[in-house]
Amino acid sequence: MFKFNTDTIEKLKAVDKRYWAMGLAAGVVAVGLFFVCANQITLTDEALSKKEITFNVPPGTPAARIPAILEKEGVEVNDFYFKLSLRLTGAHKNLHAGFYRVYPDDTVGSITERLSKGEAYLFSWRIPDGSTYWEVRKSLNALDGIKHDSRDMTAEALLFAIGAKETHLEGLFAPDTYNFHANVSDLLILKKAYEQQQAILTEEWTNRGADCQVDTPYEALILASIVEREVARSEDRAIVAGIFSNRLRIKMPLQTDPSVIYGEGESFGGDIKRKHLSKKTPYNTYRFVGLPPTPIGNPTRESIHAVLHPAKTDYLYFINKANGDLVPSKTLAEHNRAVRRYILNKGQ
Structure with missing residues (x-):
């Protein structure tokens, strides 16, 4: 009968262990390769x-x-x-x-x-500077990826839904870019824009200057919306706010075209004409003294700050040249010359 000696048995055990280790290593490598490959897209x-x-x-x-x-x-x-x-x-x-x-x-x-x-892609939506509430609603209604809960709401119902104390939607939404996840309700977006505008208005009103000519935060919002629409360049906000503040102080009509245009409503799409300036609407600032009843758009923080810290100036009039330059005037005669030269292009 054949017998293995002790050395032979030990050698066979060593060989067996080597093969087992090699098999295990190969298995580990195979599993590793599977997971590496399976992890790829x-x-x-x-x-x-x-x-x-x-x-x-x-x-x-x-x-x-x-x-x-x-x-x-x-x-x-x-x-x-x-x-x-x-x-x-x-x-x-x-x-x-x-x-x-x-x-x-x-x-x-x-x-x-x-x-x-939950690192989902964030949608972005912007409220443009000075945009009207109907422009805001139209833009939001056209946005994909959200719930349009406000689409068929009346203005009154929407005011209630966002927790607004005001009775008119205009001017209540802070111009900014808002980021949000998909499937969020548009009411939450509007509420955020409303609360942001309220926070800005409260902070700016608390730190208002002594020379401002408005009596309430809402009046500041109204005048700021006019300044927003009247300036061609951001650096002119304070001086334009100063001009309108001077008019309010001496009880002179504001005579601002953007307010008249706003009074024509959402359907207005042409040039302002004499018939518009003589029309009796609450927004015709050529026919009455003081502020219109509501804002005429959504003003930025910069415009709100400007009306609460107006520039000290003797100017009562201004125009914007075609290139955006502001041309202020102290008297009506100066203003008419500026209009003739820069608007009507009739020289001096």
């Missing part, structure tokens, strides 16, 4: 040609649906590994709705981590 040519790649996760979407959503946008992932990564990051339990971006250097892991943290 592939973009179709169409997806790569887009300016940006985004995918939408609607509210209530099951985490298991994400790979199919990505594939529809041209982003191919390993379905098994993606779902595993969702579990590892916890995104399968706390999936945040919204629009998410995908970048060419992304991996499955980076995408699922973004999902787990």
Whole structure:
């Protein structure tokens, strides 16, 4: 009978261990390669040609649906590994709705981590300086990716919904760029814009100068909206505010065309004419002394600050040249000469 000696047995054990270690190492390498490869994403040519790649996760979407959503946008992932990564990051339990971006250097892991943290793509919407409330509503109604809860609301209902104390929508929204997640209600966006304007107005009113000619924060908002529409350059706000403040102080009509135009309403789209200047509306500042009943647009902080810190000046009139230069005048005769020279182009 054949027998192994002790040395032979030990040698066989050593060989067995080496093969076992090699097999284990090969297995580890194979598993590692699988996870490395499975972690990669592939973009179709169409997806790569887009300016940006985004995918939408609607509210209530099951985490298991994400790979199919990505594939529809041209982003191919390993379905098994993606779902595993969702579990590892916890995104399968706390999936945040919204629009998410995908970048060419992304991996499955980076995408699922973004999902787990709710790092959704933020939408942006801007309220332009001096825009009217109807322009604001029209712009917001045309915005994609949000809930349009305010679209069919009356002005009164909207004022109530955003918590406004005022009785007119005009001037209540701070011109700015607002960032928000997808599927947010437009009421929340408008409420934020309203609260921001209120905060600005409160701060500026608290620190107002002694020479301002308005008696309430709302009057400051009205005059600021006029200044906003009248200046061609930001640096002219204080002097234009000073001119209008002088007119208020001596009870001279403000005679501001933008207010007259506002009084014509949303449908006005032409040049202001003599018939408009003689029309009896609450916004015709050629026919009465003092401020119109409401703002005529949404003023910026800069214009609000200007009317509460008007420049000290003797000027009562001004025009803007075609290039935006301000030409102030102390007397009507000076003003008429400026109009003749720079507006009518008739020289001196």
